[in-house]
Amino acid sequence: MKKTLLILTRNPLSLLGLILVTIIVLAAVFADFITPFPEHVGAVVDFTNFNQPPHWPNIFGTDLVGRDLFTRVVYAYRVSLILAAVVLIIAVPIGVAIGLAAGYLGGWTEYVLMRITDIFLSIPPLVLAMSIMGLLEPTLTNGMIAVTAMWWPWYTRLVYSITRSEREEGYVLAAEVIGASKLHIMFREILPNCVPSIVTKMTLDFGFVILIASSLSFLGLGVQPPTPDLGSMVADGAKYLPDSWWLTVFPGLAILIAVFGFNLIGDALREILGGDQ
């Protein structure tokens, strides 16, 4: 772990990724202290100062009802990070467990589990998430459910393919010979050998989950106002382009930076840990 961090800081690109992600996470955690107008997160209206281009103290400008855009972008990061973390914390164990079971047990278990996975994978992700959101109410929790539902199959596929190759390894056979249980072999023998790939994919996915969640809220299916969300901020601002460019550009840049940062780290981890996709 220490060594991995050390290698990360040596490569300029991954160092950049590390710095970007650190800044984003710190900003989201300490949003209450670093933003000039924390109260602008909610339904605040200030018509004396609405739709202003960047100026002091509103360095990103203000939105259509006079709220500080910088404040809202930082708080939107908090929402996005929580969403991405929750989605991955739920989707990864589900996907990994199904992939392990399908890959190791084989037979009918494999058929059934992998065909279900294929069905999920065959539906375009955004369409799947949209239809789930369409059925449910558009709230943050349901947004997480929708994104989770489209995310776990990728982990199933990843872990399934690793398990298929690992189960032919001698140590699995050796464990079977000494009478280890199936659960023991799946979770104690094979799973640790999948961890590098899983960690790599999770880092890469962190950015993509943020992107997908933003896409959903851009379409009006995600987080609802007044809670700030990068996707819906871009959507709201898009109507006023190009005159009120700051409404779109800053939240858009925020999405870009987050996805970019996580991707840089993910790529570096893939090289260090040798995880394959």
Added chain:
Amino acid sequence: MSAPTLKIENLKLGFKLWSGMVEVLHGISLHIGKGERVALVGESGSGKSVTARIVLGMLQEISTARISGSLNFEGIDLDKLKPRDRHHLRGTRMSMIFQDPTSSLNPVYPIFTQFREVLARANPAIGEAEARMKAIAALADVSINEPERVLDSYAFQLSGGMNQRVMIAMALANNPSLLLADEPGTALDVTVQAQTLKLMSDLVEQHGTSVLFISHNLGVVREFADRVYVIYKGRIVEQATTKQLFSDPQHPYTRALLSAVPRITGGGIPDIAEDTAGFLDPLIAHPGASEKERLA
């Protein structure tokens, strides 16, 4: 005479495929007495390894496998045993050593963690300190100089020969009465292979373990085994004591196998056609080495 450690009678194995049955074993019979070292020799695909897996009860889990015949372990009919009890024999009363020692150890755990799991099979309540002590003693038995360091190492940090010795130590740690050695050391170079086999040979003698030694390497078999079964296409074609077999091979297949061993004096290896007549001749048992005489 007490019951042999392992007695296999008329064992047949087939796999049911869409296109019909594929027969793999055509009724083989063999036995291993207590403390005896028996070799099963044959070319690739002759059915050596599947025999070992059937003994361990690992092929029975495959739904396409069709197995018949009887398996007797220390006088107990294995097929009449409850799956649970049978499962319990693995790793305690019988264990196995594989071809490639390095891949047989999980790369993500240090040796000790894996050793402890093996010991816990026989004694689930074993403590950290006791397991460590036992592991160190077992490693010292296989001539590992720094057992402490080895226990805290990962498999990829050790040499192939070391890993092989670790595997032997693990396989014998619970004092099994039967050891199945599936081409041990084939992945190692010849000198290391010879050393580890010598070591294994001494150890099984000490422990009084019976060994089913599966190999295609006749030189190794000659050194190691007391008795030899030659297997060809799922049939035992010749059985004899090691001495008898090497001094007077009688079955056409055994002769072909022996002539295929490269010799240091040169002369080349003869071309042997895949289906030479006589290879499928019935079983030839040397005097005093047939199942009937041995088990009488």
